Amino acid sequence: MKVVPVLRWMLRLILLAALAGGGAAYYYWSNSGRLLQEELVRRFDEVAPQLGLKIGSARIENADTTILQHVEIYDRSTDRPLFRAQQLVVDLDGQRLLQRQDVVVRTVRLQSADVLLARDETGRWNWQNYDFRLPADSGSSSLPHVVLEDVRLQVTLRHGEHLPTARLLLTCPGFQAVPRSQDAYDFDGQVALPGAGMLSLSGGCQLPTREWKLSGQMRDVSADRNLMDLAKAANPDVEGTLEQLDTRFEQFLPQPTNGSQQRPAGAALLIGNDSAVAPQFFGVLDIDFDAFGTPEMSVPQFRLRVEVRDGRLGSAAVPVTLSDVKARFYRDNENTIFHLDQAVSGHASVTGGFESGSAAGVSRGKAWFDVRRFPVNMELRPLLPEKTQRLFDAFRPDGQLSASGQVVRQADNTWQLQDVQAEVADGQATHQKFQYPARNIRATIRQRPFAATPAEGTIPALNASDVILDVQVSGMLGEHEFESQGWWLNPGTENETRFEMLVPQLPVDGRFRAALDERQLKVLDSLNVSGSVQGLLTFYRPPGRDMKTQVYVDARVSDGHLRFDKFPYDISNLSGRLKLDVLKKSWQFVELQGQHGNGLLTATGSFEGEPSPGRLSLQISAKNGELTADLYNALSPSQRRLWNMVRPDGYCDLTTQINWTAVPGQSVVVRFPEEKPIRIYNTRIRPTPFPLDMTIEEAFVSFNPNDVRFAGVQHCEIHSFRGTHDESPIRAAGWAELKPDGEWQVHLNDLSAKDLRPDDNLRAALPPSWQQALARLAHQGSVSLENSEMDFRGITSGQLNPTARWKLNVRLRDCTMRAGLDVSQVTGMVTADGVWDGYHLKNSGRIQMESAQVLEMPITGVTGPYSMTETELVLGAREVFTSENLSAVDRSRRVRARAYNGEVLLDSVVDLRPNGRYRLFTEISNALLEAYAALHIPEQRTLKGVVQAWMYLEGVGNTSAGLTGQGQMQISPAALYELPVMVKLLGTLSQLKFNVQDRTAFDYARMDFHVRNEAFEFDQIDLVGEDVSLRGRGSVGFGGDVLLDFYSRPARPTAISLPILNRLLTQWTKVEVRGTTSRPQTVSRPLGQLDQGLQQFLAPFNPTPGSPAPMLAVPQILRLTDPLLPRLRTQAAAQDRRAGTLVRP
Template sequence: MAGGLYFYNHVDDELRRRIEERFAQHYPELQIKVHAATLIPGEGIEVRGMTITQPGAAGPRVEVARFDEMLLACKASLSELIQHEPEFTEIRVRRPTLLATRRPDGTWSTGELLPFPQISEKPPRIVVEGGTVEIFDPLRNPTSKLSLRDVYLEVDPGVGGDNPESTTRRLHGFMVGDHVQRLEFEGELGDGGKQWSFRGTGEGLDLSPELYAALPGEVAAKLDVLRSLRASSQFRFSVQNSPDDASAIEYDLQGKIARGRIEDSRLPYPLTDVFALVRCTNQGVHISELRARNGQTAIYVREAWRRGNEANSPLFANLQCERLVIDRRLLDILPEQWRARWYDFFLEGIVNVNAIVHYDGQSWQPDVSVECLDTSFTYHKFPYRLENGQGHVRLKDDRLDFLLSTYSGADQVLIQGNVQNLYQDPGLWLEVRADRLAIDKKLLESLPPTSRAVLTSFSPSGHFRVDFEARRQPGPQQPVSRRLRLQLDHCSMRYDRFPYPIHNVTGTVEMLGDEWEFRNLEGTNDTGELRGYGRLGPTASGRELRLNISGANIALEQELRNALPLHSQRLWDNLQPRGSVQLATDIRYQIDTKQLAIGVSALPVAETVSIQPVFFPYRIENIRGELSYANGRVVLGRAPRGEIKGQHQGVDVALRGVCDLAPDGRWRLALDDLTVYRLRADRDLQAAVSPRLNPWLRRLDPASAINLSGRVELLGGGAGNQPPQAQWNMRITTQGANLVAGLPLTNISGEAHLQGGFDGAKMSARAELDLDSVTWKNMQITSVTGPARVDGEHILLGAWADKDLPQGRPRPITGKAYGGWLMSDGWVKLEATPRYGWQITAGDLDVARIGRELLPGTQSLSGKLNGGVNLRGSTEGIHTLTGTGYMRLRDADLYQLPQMVQLLNIVSLKPPDATAFTNSEADFRVDGDHLYFDRINFTGDAISLKGQGEMNLNTDVALTFYALVGRDELEIPLIPELFRAASRQLMLIHVDGKLTEPSIRRDPFPVVGKALEQLQADLQNGAPPKNPQRLGLLSPRNGSARRGGWGDRANPQSIAREPARPAQSERKGGLLR
């Protein structure tokens, strides 16, 4: 009784202990703790606070399960429990917590709970209410935890006999969780829990990165898509362990995704409105009816699958994209080999895509059709971007076909072709056509550096038609053949090496391989028309550009001048050409060495071309002949067209020569065959010559013409605006020229040889005269020869020109006149008012010829005349003229002269005969327009006359003579027009008036008195009259008379500025007395 009472009082504790033992026997590796157990008669045993732990478990969470309340239903009473084991019909568990923790070995802690404990002979029905399942994976980084709540589970007793190990138990239930609204499931457990399978459905499953983070690692690895997916889904699933390997799990998950959004770094942009049917199994993933959008892009996946879950698992996709935006962001989802091709073309734009893609684990087999709606792209080797592309592109396996219509700006470009063996040693056919394409910066920057440099050097603009074709056969080391044909359409260009602008350019440019050919090029520049052809390609010395350009009616204007090299521009500036020419230009440019060679040939257009040199501004017009340029040399008058010819108001110029142009701007012009016909000293020539020569050039009669021929060399282009240096060797011929250079010279005919030069500051020249005829004062002088020289300050003639010769005697200028000879020397001082000196000596002049040619009437004169004159003056006027002279007449019959007959009658001689006067002498001085006769002697056998006086250039005379009986041996000056009959008595004779009609009167000897004595004394002493005014040369009405000899113009200070005179011993004719 006492024992029974004790058991009754401790029955609950005993039940608790026996329950712990029963579970511990089933789970020997686990630790079972029961807080309390109570027998409820008629219902069963109620267990509270039961925990199952795994002592010594590796990792966190040794607790496996926790049961707040468990009812073990049975009909046993207390006595029955004491007597035998109860038969439980149901186990009802309320608010259990199942803690599934992944162990370091990959197993789960809950795996220790299977199979379920055997607490009765027949498996009871199990009901779980309000349960919680926590799935914890500490092996994942970071750790993951997934909680399922409100778990309801029913496990039926099972079928299969009395052996629990062979009993298959069915279960079903539902639950909710953090990421699922409701999960219903059912399944079977067999073989004592070793075999199991489950299936079920889920609603309101929120697929998200948070769900991905909560999943165990091995499950998350197979659902990587959840990292970027947010969607609501419904699904059904089945999962079981393998019959052959209980640890191997087989699963089949099928679901529907709706209202999804995918944001994946592997995608170029987020996808929204995602809908798809998805099935995941151990064999892979299968997707169908996938739809998604991104802005205007719509994506349709009819079918896609991946067999396996490895990185190289085979996959297949059949998809369609509408208005897919292609840009750099799309690169990341492309296979590597496709990505490399994208960089070849930099494709962007909007396309429609139909793609069937298969990957066998090693290679891709694509069949992609692309409809280009609005695309742009550029080829990396020719980065000329094309836009607004429309057309079709198809990639099937390793073959790419394309047909596109694109635009560059407003210009359409058609592209078609294909690529075979796309991924290795491809074959290529490409054709590009454009009817009109702009030459602009975009095009130039697309060319390879070498081609760009060449084409940019032409500064091209305008439009052209293009036809391009490229071909390559498949296989290793196969060359690419390229052919490009450009048809220029009213383009413009300006070559920087010869920047002459050309407009309206048409023609053909063709590239074949590495060679370019230019054909039928035509263009204009104002009225000029140009044609050309050329080539760019390899030569033995490297790549060379060669252009041949011919031009018609090319204007010689500033544009052409600016196109020339610097040295040519300076020559142009010095010559100032105008007009139009025909051009032929040969341009060669070595691209590797950057060496340029330009050859130019020019022919003036008839009657249009002229030049007016800056250094000699004498305009030459109507220039004809060929001019050529090559390698810095200009050739003037190249054969066979002969010489260069031009005109200036009746003056003809012809020449041949060369002009060498140095890179620093200097130039050398050598005219080896210069000829000038009919050159006149007109105003144009006077304005062109040096200011020092201008006053003397004015003294040439403008109607007089001279001819020049010989060689001229000019050097110019130095620093500053210095005039060119010059050298010349010329032959000058003239016929009938007139010159006033101190003394008037007319009817000059003959030639002179002129050599000299100009050093930029001073001119020096030497001439040899060889004149046929010169007229002075109606006196013709023939065979005029002798030297002349210009030294920059003087013009020197005769001995003055020869005085500095290292050897030989100075030579005068010599000539012939009236059967005799003449010698002359002279100089001109080149200053503001030029001064000059002139010395002439005459000998053996035939008086008879002088009489016939100079004196009126008929005379039978004879005799020889000798004389000389030394004159000095300036171009200021005749009033500056001074000098001295003399005349000697021998064996002359002066009695033939009418004036002499009149004079002889005055002195009352008998009619004149051969013994009248035979010799005469006169010494005179020149002062302005006056001649002062210091001594005049007429000597004859019967009578002699002596006198003195003066005369002006108007032939007004004032002479005084006295007569002597018999021959006087003194010198008698000759004044040929002063003779009149004289009486036989000695007397003074006065001659006044005009020389041709003199008034002669006598003054008897007694009347003259002292005057006669004084006159005789003066004549014997050779002195001038002490009072010349007594001679009455000019009356007041005729102006004041000039007096004196050299005056101020002969003072030492004045003579010091004149050239040094030759030594007296070197002179012929004794001019300096």
């Protein structure tokens, strides 16, 4: 409601009534009261034709006073009263009235009046709808003094737009208008505003020009609920505004606790309707205003001044209450000024202000603030803008803030911070993403001067209007000091911020763990990390609306410990670098170093939390790592099974890649990559497939359980292997596999081993069936493998026997093999191609011996096939022992060799079972006796001859006790005279007057023998020469014992050859040879009459000197149609019987 128009129209109405009454005073004074009343009504009709006047009574007290009672003015069209007065007293200038009949009104006094004022929706007052005319005879020389007493103003305000009509009742205890001149008034008075107090008014008006001015003041006005009720009554739109404020408060103010909801608003002024959230203000106001207007002004000039003291502002939803509020407010047509001179809350104080103007040369607007020791905590959050709340939520501060600065409106109507300075004391903070409490925080904030600068460091390029605040922070994290610094660019909805916080040596303990969110804690728990952390935390918010603050951690770990629960391998003395991007939930592990025992470990890796549920990737490298139970326990069950197949004990350098998807129950994937294979060295192993104790000098292996080439199979690649067994070097490459069903396989290629001793350790490493075969190899010499290949298979449960497959190149050096007979000094190569199916052995190959010795006979260039099972060893061709015709046996399938410059064929079948039988058949052709002598009896250089022989042997086990067999040997020519036995024998014959002149050679020598009783039993020995011929028999033991009897007679005359004379004239001599082969002893005596047995033995011996030597007789089952020996042919049946017959094996 506007007070000035109301007062102006009230004054006009009163003046018109007074003039009308004064003009008619003389007439009514001269006549009766009735005529006075009628005249007053007539005159009023002339002044206000649209209004009517009712007067209860009218009387003239004297010449100076006229009294009107029960006066009413009403609207003629509606008959609605507009004015009622109990009494209207008009004081006249009686002297002028009597002397000049000039009516001069001196005073108009209105007592106990009711005035109806109404304003429509357009703002027009009801008095403005009526025409008022001054009477023609109203030209008075002066204006009356108007006095109003006990006036009640009933004000009706209509607002439209479905707003309810407001009705106010104002009282005016006293008001007077004092003429300042003939056409101007000065007035003053008081109006009682209900619930607000007394409004003192003063001012004036110029009637001809209708200029006016008005001043008012109120003192000690209580800003309380009554004042708000007055505002609501004057303008119902305030109700809607307050409801909007309630909605706004509910958006950014928290819901109060039950206790605060029950706290009544009391007498305080409620800035809203909901006492639970709306701010409440109580204080004392001093109000002054001035107004001035003319008809030409659309808006009057005004000035309003309000001073607030003893104020208190608070809200049930906000814990901060400002008291002792002192403020000043000034408003005029062009300027708005507000000064908050004082406001305190406990030890905190707030001052500030706001100025805004529209006149030229006046600031468009600025605000300033000065806050001292103001508590900043989460309870203050609701008072902040939404964007600032996010920053508040991120750090959760608690401390005291002192800050000052100003905000200046720019030409583009934007507001700009200037001269901002702030300090924080006794602060605490906990970041939402890393909830480690910081305390004793001290901070300073300083605004940089405006200047355009290029980008520098982390600060972007600035223009001259950019606002940047530098921030310095220090405090305590746990028991350690920290420092932080950063900047805040263009604070607002699109601000950019960056803070860097230097963290001291912070222990990774329970407090550190409690600072992490659930997912971060899950990662930390899975790693079981402990130690100390020193690093840099970076908080960065990119520029733009609704951007999230990014948190980066770059930390150094020291004195740490790590044990990943999915790969539980302890790492101590851990140090290195950790990076964390909180927004992306990304961990980076860089340059981690540690120890396990004497091993040095390094690690790099990451945990990427997005996309959910997150994935851990960790690469650990070890130097001098110990292959102990700790590493074994860290492996997966399948990897442990591979470990158990090798059973290592030593050291390794390895790189392992660990991958894990953070899903409960998800198994970790541990990979030893091919590009960075494990290096194993100085390690003792005893592989399950081949349990031979070995020491790995160096080996490289890799393992990748997710290799697509081996889907579903645990595959370990053996890139290289270099080791030893009893100083024997071993080399290999290959791979090992484990299938889901438990089947394992170990494959070795490029397998080489040098100078292995064929001892019990090597024998025990072989399958049981192989052990029987290797038992034939004596503990001497060495065995080497060259460029070989082996493959082992089995199942981890052990329910089935392991199997094997191989292709071996075995080099023997100075070995002895018991293949029935001892084969010693074996040197050369044997190939082996075989398989072991878990129960049976099947192997074949070729012999390529450089040298060997059989029956003390050195042989060289041994070549030929062989085959072997778990029960049998076959050298050469089995058909030799089964075929009726030896010529049907392919020579290439027999073992061939060279001995004493001759050729040897060898075939053997050996039963490898305990006490198994063995059979041997060998043939010698074109061997040179002189070669034999040069090797065995080099002092006897005259021994010569060409040797042809065959022999068949069989026995049981590895001893010679049960050795049996038979054979034949022929030497032709046979220069044997230097043999010790022959020396003794011929010497004895000389003593018997035998004419032995040619002591160089026999024409031939032939021996038929059997082998039994550990001796060579000679059925016959024929030595045929020109001077002497001998036939003998007997035995020579394996130990060299000699038991031989030779028979001889003088040579027959060549001229006469009559058989009867030969028998009569020939006398036999017997020479007995005893002793040993190296020291024979002879005894000779002539023979008399020959018994029948001796006659049968000697009778066939009738050699003819110079005739060809008889051929050797091979048994029928071994006879060759295309004999190896060119001169061998089948002899007569008698000779066969005499030579004996081989029984087919």
